[in-house]
Amino acid sequence: MTERLYENDSYTVSFDAEAKSVQNGDGVCFVTLDRTFFFPEEGGQSCDRGTINGYPVTDVQIRGGEIIHTVAGQLSEGAKVHGEVDWEYRFRNMQMHSGEHVFSGLVFRYFGYSNVGFHLSENSATMDYNGKLSADDVSMLEEQANRIITEGHAIRAWVPSKEELAGLTYRSKKEIDGDVRLVEIEGVDLCACCVPHVRSTSEIGFLKIVSLENYKGGVRLSYRCGLRALEHYRECLALLGTTGRLLSAKQEDIPATLTKVLEDGRQLSFRLLEAERKLVSGQIRSRFGVDARDAKPLFFLTADPGILRFAMDEAETYFTGICVVMAAQGEGRFRYLMEGDESVAALQKELKGRFGAKGGGASGSVSGSVSASGEALREFFAEHGIQ
Ligand SMILES: [Zn+2]
Known part of the structure; x- marks a missing residue:
């Protein structure tokens, strides 16, 4: 069984390992290692990216309890290999995932709703809850979450003994057999989780809810944290800039100008x-x-x-x-x-x-x-x- 190094250390991304099994495919090979820092797709979050021996790692999946790295190159069984996890991508995911824990902990504390769905990939970042939240509720939670982020609460992950676990109250999406890895945000939240986190809430940087929609009797929130929030903010400003230029309007005049353009269009159509x-x-x-x-x-x-x-x-x-x-x-x-x-x-x-x-x-x-x-x-x- 591969040693899952990422469970105890989210920050090391450069490592040496041995290729335990190698299966060759069409232009790729499927490799299991004795130890890995590559986080596989799990818990609704897409896998890490990076390289092994300089070849791109295009996928990392858990199959039959083994972590399978799909590598765009050829490796041989028993070979010593060097892995490099893409830190920029990993760190963004860590910011996003720790942010989700802060927010879900608050939703549970204030409303008693559970986080029943989570998706994090390059194209989506959503959190589902099994109860309704209004736009005002979301604003309040967002503000609370950002206060917690700035307060710099320590985040730690560990696997407690059965006895210790029995005495703890924690959030969990599902019943877990065997060892339970817990992630604690000091004084804020305790939740079962298998994913790499940042060390302190301050590293999340910022959390912004982007959209709120009704979903399966509850709500689905789209959100951004940290560097992804910054990217999203830049995209929003660029969009406003383009819209303003197209309308020859200052940013603050866009709604009024657009209303006039639409009304003129309606009149012309008529x-x-x-x-x-x-x-x-x-x-x-x-x-x-x-x-x-x-x-x-x-x-x-x-x-x-x-x-x-x-x-x-x-x-x-x-x-x-x-x-x-x-x-x-x-x-x-x-x-x-x-x-x-x-x-x-x-x-x-x-x-x-x-x-x-x-x-x-x-x-x-x-x-x-x-x-x-x-x-x-x-x-x-x-x-x-x-x-
Ligand atoms: Zn989690």
């Missing part, structure tokens, strides 16, 4: 729709002004597809036969609406057969979309006397 309606009305009226009453009309519109219904209603005030209205929806793609008598269903079926059109409808009224050139569609309908 005016455009009105103009399109007038245009379509005019087109339809002029067509019926010259065509015989028994013509089967077909209209191609360049207007917003949302105006199809309006165009059909306009057409139907003049006409009672089969009517086809099509609106361009990008290059070579049309929305269509066909109304009149029962025969439009057969017409739609043919349109589907010829052009792979999509759509459905009820008796006498069908609609959908079709990808074809306007010319090909005109020919198709002309064959059916619709033009």
